[in-house]
Amino acid sequence: xxxxxxxxxxxxxxxxxxxxxxxxxxxxxxxxxxxxxxxxxxxxxxxxxxxxxxxxxxxxxxxxxxxxxxxxxxxxxxxxxxxxxxxxxxxxxxxxxxxxxxxxxxxxxxxxxxxxxxxxxxxxxxxxxxxxxxxxxxxxxxxxxxxxxxxxxxxxxxxxxxxxxxxxxxxxxxxxxxxxxxxxxxxxxxxxxxxxxxxxxxxxxxxxxxxxxxxxxxxxxxxxxxxxxxxxxxxxxxxxxxxxxxxxxxxxxxxxxxxxxxxxxxxxxxxxxxxxxxxxxxxxxxxxxxxxxxxxxxxxxxxxxxxxxxxxxxxxxxxxxxxxxxxxxxxxxxxxxxxxxxxxxxxxxxxxxxxxxxxxxxxxxxxxxxxxxxxxxxxxxxxxxxxxxxxxxxxxxxxxxxxxxxxxxxxxxxxxxxxxxxxxxxxxxxxxxxxxxxxxxxxxxxxxx
Numbered sequence: 001x002x003x004x005x006x007x008x009x010x011x012x013x014x015x016x017x018x019x020x021x022x023x024x025x026x027x028x029x030x031x032x033x034x035x036x037x038x039x040x041x042x043x044x045x046x047x048x049x050x051x052x053x054x055x056x057x058x059x060x061x062x063x064x065x066x067x068x069x070x071x072x073x074x075x076x077x078x079x080x081x082x083x084x085x086x087x088x089x090x091x092x093x094x095x096x097x098x099x100x101x102x103x104x105x106x107x108x109x110x111x112x113x114x115x116x117x118x119x120x121x122x123x124x125x126x127x128x129x130x131x132x133x134x135x136x137x138x139x140x141x142x143x144x145x146x147x148x149x150x151x152x153x154x155x156x157x158x159x160x161x162x163x164x165x166x167x168x169x170x171x172x173x174x175x176x177x178x179x180x181x182x183x184x185x186x187x188x189x190x191x192x193x194x195x196x197x198x199x200x201x202x203x204x205x206x207x208x209x210x211x212x213x214x215x216x217x218x219x220x221x222x223x224x225x226x227x228x229x230x231x232x233x234x235x236x237x238x239x240x241x242x243x244x245x246x247x248x249x250x251x252x253x254x255x256x257x258x259x260x261x262x263x264x265x266x267x268x269x270x271x272x273x274x275x276x277x278x279x280x281x282x283x284x285x286x287x288x289x290x291x292x293x294x295x296x297x298x299x300x301x302x303x304x305x306x307x308x309x310x311x312x313x314x315x316x317x318x319x320x321x322x323x324x325x326x327x328x329x330x331x332x333x334x335x336x337x338x339x340x341x342x343x344x345x346x347x348x349x350x351x352x353x354x355x356x357x358x359x360x361x362x363x364x365x366x367x368x369x370x371x372x373x374x375x376x377x378x379x380x381x382x383x384x385x386x387x388x389x390x391x392x393x394x395x396x397x398x399x400x401x402x403x404x405x406x407x408x409x410x411x412x413x414x415x416x417x418x419x420x421x422x423x424x425x426x427x428x429x430x431x432x433x434x435x436x437x438x439x440x441x442x443x444x445x446x447x448x449x
Contacts, residue, residue, distance in 0.1 A: 001030070001031070001032045001033070001093055001094065001095050001096075001097070002032075002033050002089050002093035002095070002096045002097070003032060003033070003035065003096070003097045004035050004036075004080050004097070004100055004321075005034075005035075005036060005098065005100040005101060005355070006034045006036035006041040006043060006074060006099075007042060007043020007099060007101050007355065007368075008043065008044075008045060008059065008063060008365050008368045008369075009101065009354045009355025009357075009358075009368040009371065009372060010043070010097065011034065011042075011063045012066075012369050012372040013099060014034055014066060014067075014069075014072050015066045015372075017030065017379075018030065018066075018069055018071050018072065020376065022380050022383065023380060026383070030071050031071060031073070031394055032071055032072045032073065033073045033075055033092075033397060034072060034074050034075070036074070036075075036076045036078065037076075037077070038076055038077065038133075038438075039077045039132070039413075039445055040409075041063070041067060041074055041414060042060055043101055044101060044365075045059050045063065045365065046060070046129070047125075047129045047130075048125055049129070050125075050156040050159070050160060051129065051168055051171035051172055052159075052160075052167075052168060052171055054171070056365070059365060067411060068411070073394065073410075073411065074409075074414060075397075075398070075401070075408050075409070076408060076410070076413070076445070077409045077438075077445075078406055078408050080321065080322065081321060081322035083401070083404060083406045084400070084401075084404070085323055086322065086323035086351070087323070088400065090350065090387070091391050092391055092392060092397045092400070093389050093392070094350060094383075094386050094387070094388055094389050094392070095350045095351070095352060095382075095386055096350065096351055096352065097338075097353065097354055097376075097379070098324070098340070098351070098353045098354075098358075099353070099354050100319070100355075101318065101355055101356045102317055102318045102331060102356040102357065102361040103318070104120075104122060104316060104317045104318070104319055105120030105122045105312060105314075105315075106314050106315035106316065106317050106331070108148065108271070108274075108312040108314060110273055111273045112273050112274030112276060113310075115274055115278075115279055115280050116279040116280070117142075117309045117310065118274050118309070118312070119309065119310070119311050120311075120312055121147075121153050121157050122316060125157065127177070128160055128173065128181075129434075130174045132437060133438065136436060137176065137180060138177075138180050139180070140180060140183070140185075140186065140309075141280070141308050141309035142185070142307065142308025143186055143187050143188065143308065144186070144188040144189075144190070144305075144306055145161055145186055145188075145189055145190070145308065145309040145310070145311065146189075146190045146191075146192060146307040146309070146311065147161070147189060147190070147191045147192070147310075147311045147313060148192050148271050148310065148311070148312045148313060148314055149191070149193070149313030149314050150191075150193035150194070150195070150200045150202065151200075151201040151202055151315075152201070152202050152203060152206045153313040153316075154191060154202070155191070155202045155206045155207065155209075155210060157311050157313055158189050158263055159209060159210055159263075160181070161184070161186055161311070162186065162189045162213060162261050162262075163181075163213050163216065164214065164215060164261075165178050165182035165184070168181065170430060172421070172431065172432045172433055172434050173433075174433065174436045187260070188264065189261075189262070191263070191264065191265050191266065192266045192270075192285060193266065193267050194268070194288060194296055195267070195268065195288070195290070195294070195295070195296045196225070196226045196227065196228075196231055196267050196290050196296070197224075197225055197226075197227070197244070197245050197248050197249075198227060198231035198232075198234050198294070200267075202244070203240060203364070204244055204247065207247055208247060210263055210265075211251070215260050215261055216259055216261045216262070216263055217256065217257045217258070217259035217261070217262050218251055218262075218263045218265065219251075219256070219262055219263065219264045220248055220251045220264075220265045220267075221264075221265075221266065222252045222253070224266060224268050224269070225267065226267075226268060226289065226290050227245075228294065229292050230292060230294035231290065234294065251265075266285075268287060268288040268289065268290070268296060269286070269287060269303070270285055271283060271285050272286050272302065274310050275304065279308075280307065280308055280309055280310055281306075281308065282304050282305055282307055283304075283310055284302055284303070284304050285302065285303050285305065286299065286302050286303075287301040315361060316331070316361040317331025318331040318332055318333070318356060318357040318360075319331075324340060324348075325340070325341065325342055330360055331361075332356075332359065333358065335352075335353045335358055337375070337378050338353055338358055338374055338375025338376075338378050339351075339352060339378055340352060340353050349382075349385075349386065350386045350387055352375050352378070353375065354368070354372045354374075354375040355371060355372070358371065358375065407442050407446065409441075409442060409446065413445030413446055416444055416445055416447070417435060417441055417444050418432075420444050
C-alpha cells in the first residue's frame with residue numbers, strides 16, 4: 001500500500017491497515033510506504049499547530065509509534081506530481097491513499113484583499129512554525145491589526161500577534177521567528193466574526209488561552225452580543241458552545257486591566273472592504289444581526305477600523321493533485337466514502353483519499369481517525385478486486401527514487417533530524433529547536449554516523 005501524506009490522516013490510515021483482520025487473514029504480507037514532500041513527518045502537527053501548544057504537539061508521540069511499526073516505511077522529501085505520478089504509484093502499490101491535507105488559504109473575496117499587508121493565515125502559520133518551503137522573514141506590520149475568522153486558526157494567529165516574542169522562547173521556534181516577532185510594534189489585535197458569540201468555531205481551551213498571556217488584555221463588547229432562538233438552542237445542546245458563551249460573557253462585564261497590549265473580540269461584524277491604496281490602512285465591516293436561525297444578515301450600518309494589516313483565517317483549501325480530479329470550489333478530491341471518483345463519478349480502482357483532502361478542513365486532529373476508518377474500511381472491502389502492483393518489491397520503489405535523483409529521507413533519517421533538533425535546544429533549556437532549511441534537514445537525515 002502507498003500513502004501520500006504523513007500527517008495524522010495518513011498515519012492513522014496506516015495504523016488501521018496494520019490492524020485490519022481481513023488483510024491479515026489474506027495471507028499477503030502487508031507493506032505500507034508513507035510518502036511526504038517534506039523531509040519530516042507529521043504534517044500540520046509539526047507545521048500547523050502554534051508553537052505554544054505543546055499539549056497538542058504531544059500527539060507526535062502517538063504518531064511516532066505508528067511510524068515505528070515494522071510494516072510501515074516513511075519516505076520523505078518525495079514530491080508527488082514532480083518526482084513521480086500516479087502511474088508510478090500504481091506500478092508499485094496495490095492501492096494508494098492520498099492524505100495531503102489542506103495547505104492553502106481560502107481567498108477573501110472583497111475589494112482591497114490583494115493589497116500589501118493583507119495576509120493569509122496559512123502563510124503566517126507556516127512561517128511561525130518554520131515550514132521549510134515558505135520565506136524565512138516576515139515583517140509584522142503596524143500597531144493595530146485585524147484577524148478575520150472565528151475558528152481556532154484565527155484565535156492562534158491573534159494570540160501569536162499579541163504575545164510578546166520572549167514568551168515563545170520555551171518553544172521550538174527558530175531564531176528568525178523570534179527576531180521578527182520581537183521587532184513587532186503591535187498594541188491592538190482585532191478579531192472579527194461575522195456571526196454571534198454562540199456561532200464561534202473555536203474550542204474553549206483555545207479561547208481561554210487568549211486571556212493567559214502576560215501583558216495582554218482581552219476585550220469584548222456587550223453591545224455586540226446577541227442570542228437568537230437558534231443560539232439558545234445551540235447553547236443547550238453543546239457544552240462547548242455553552243462554555244464559550246459563558247467565558248465571553250464574563251470577559252464582557254469585568255473591569256479593564258490597562259494592559260500594554262489589547263486583544264479585541266468583535267462579533268456580528270462582516271468584513272466588506274480592505275481599505276487603502278498602496279497598502280492596508282483600514283478595514284470596513286458591516287454590522288450584522290442574527291435572523292433567528294443562527295445565521296446573520298446585514299443591517300446597512302458600516303464601521304471603519306484603523307488597522308495596518310489584515311490576516312484572513314476563513315478556512316483552508318487543498319491543492320490539486322496530478323492525475324486526479326479536483327473540486328476547486330471545495331478544495332478537495334471528489335470521492336465517495338474515500339473512493340476517489342473520476343470525471344464521470346466512477347470510482348478509480350485502487351485510489352482513495354482521507355483527511356482534509358477528502359472532506360475539507362473540518363474538525364480537529366482527532367476527527368481524522370474516524371475519517372480514516374471509513375476510507376480504510378472501503379479499501380479493505382475492495383481489496384480482492386484491486387489491480388495488483390506489477391513491481392511491489394519495496395526495494396524497487398526506492399530504486400526508482402534513486403534513478404530519478406530524488407534525495408529522499410527515511411524514518412531513521414528523521415530520527416537523526418529529531419536528535420539534532422533536541423541538541424539545539426539543550427543550551428537554551430528547550431526541548432528542541434527546529435531546523436529551518438530543507439537542504440539542512442535533508443543533509444542531516446542522509447548523513448549516517
